[in-house]
Amino acid sequence: GENVEQHPSTLSVQEGDSAVIKCTYSDSASNYFPWYKQELGKGPQLIIDIRSNVGEKKDQRIAVTLNKTAKHFSLHITETQPEDSAVYFCAASIKDSGAGSYQLTFGKGTKLSVIP
Amino acid sequence: ETGVTQSPTHLIKTRGQQVTLRCSSQSGHNTVSWYQQALGQGPQFIFQYYREEENGRGNFPPRFSGLQFPNYSSELNVNALELDDSALYLCASSLVYNEQFFGPGTRLTVL
Numbered sequence: 001g002e003n004v005e006q007h008p009s010t011l012s013v014q015e016g017d018s019a020v021i022k023c024t025y026s027d028s029a030s031n032y033f034p035w036y037k038q039e040l041g042k043g044p045q046l047i048i049d050i051r052s053n054v055g056e057k058k059d060q061r062i063a064v065t066l067n068k069t070a071k072h073f074s075l076h077i078t079e080t081q082p083e084d085s086a087v088y089f090c091a092a093s094i095k096d097s098g099a100g101s102y103q104l105t106f107g108k109g110t111k112l113s114v115i116p
Numbered sequence: 117e118t119g120v121t122q123s124p125t126h127l128i129k130t131r132g133q134q135v136t137l138r139c140s141s142q143s144g145h146n147t148v149s150w151y152q153q154a155l156g157q158g159p160q161f162i163f164q165y166y167r168e169e170e171n172g173r174g175n176f177p178p179r180f181s182g183l184q185f186p187n188y189s190s191e192l193n194v195n196a197l198e199l200d201d202s203a204l205y206l207c208a209s210s211l212v213y214n215e216q217f218f219g220p221g222t223r224l225t226v227l
Contacts, residue, residue, distance in 0.1 A: 001175075006158075034215070043120075043206050043218035044159065089158050100171035101147040101210045106158030 002027040004092050006107025013080050014115050021110045023090035024072040030092040032102050033066060033073045038087045038109075047088075048075070080114045087111050118143060120209050120219035128225045129197050137192045137222045141209030147171075148190040149216060150182060153204040165190055166212075194224075202226045 003026040013019050025033075031052035036044035050057045050064045050073065057064050061080075066073040077084055087109045093102035121140045129135050141148050147166045151159035161174035165184035179195040188209070194201055202225050208216040 004158075032213075036218075041220075043220045046215050046217065049215060091158075095213050098171070099212060100164055100166035101149065101213055102216060103149065103161050103164055103172045103174070104151075104159070104216065105161065106151075108158050109156075 002030060002092055002094075002105040004090060004105050004107040006090050006110060008110060009108065010111045010113070012113045012115060015080060015082060017080055019075075019077045019080055019084070019112055019114075021075045021088055021090070021112075022072060023074070023092075023107050024070075025092040025105075026071070027092070027094065028068075028071065029094050031095055032093045033064070034091050034093075034102075034104070035062075035064060035075050036089045036091065036106075038089065044089060077112075080112075082114050082116050085112055085114045120207060120217055122205075122207055122219040122222050124222060125220070126223045126225075128227065130227050131197055131199060133197050133226075134193065134195045135197060135224060137194075137205050137207075137224070139190045139192070139207035139209075139219060141188045141190065141207075142217050145209035145211055145217075146188055147210050147212060148184055148188065149208045149210070150190070150192050151206045151208065151218075152176075153206055153221070155203070159206055162192070197226045199226050 034049035091104040149164040150162040153159040163173040204221040
């Protein structure tokens, strides 16, 4: 089955700096890669996702890049703010010809702390 | 439009007991997936329901079972609870092969 590795496990940055979180996956058939933000006591919240037919996607201060050859993808947050502090998870899944939806395999998470 | 809701919020059970957790999917979403999140770990896929049928299962024993109802809400049942079942149980709803939206989870503690 799919295996997703995520690094680093913790990350501290100064407010205004950039943060980068990296993930690798094992199954070359994976074609959907979402990123989730989880705050204490809450469920994961989708912040951005990318499908295998594109190499980069941006949404304001957040961007994700995908390298299918190397089987890795990264989350980039620019101009970090204290409210970006949370645990971030990457995930991977396959979209096959069947019905239903993605069955996500998650990384172990990165705890991001933004220091004011 | 309401988001994904789960009940109860917290639950305490003892080893060997059975538990039922409930999930109401986001309006219009026909697929529900359940995940187990141990403390300090990422969520692990348990199973998925699509149109009231199980549509994929992760590496969980048969004592984990589920249901999906005609209104697309869902239940997760766990029999013969073990200490290692203590975790946050998350459900996520979506349309077919679309973004998954998670509920706040049910925190299960097994003593």
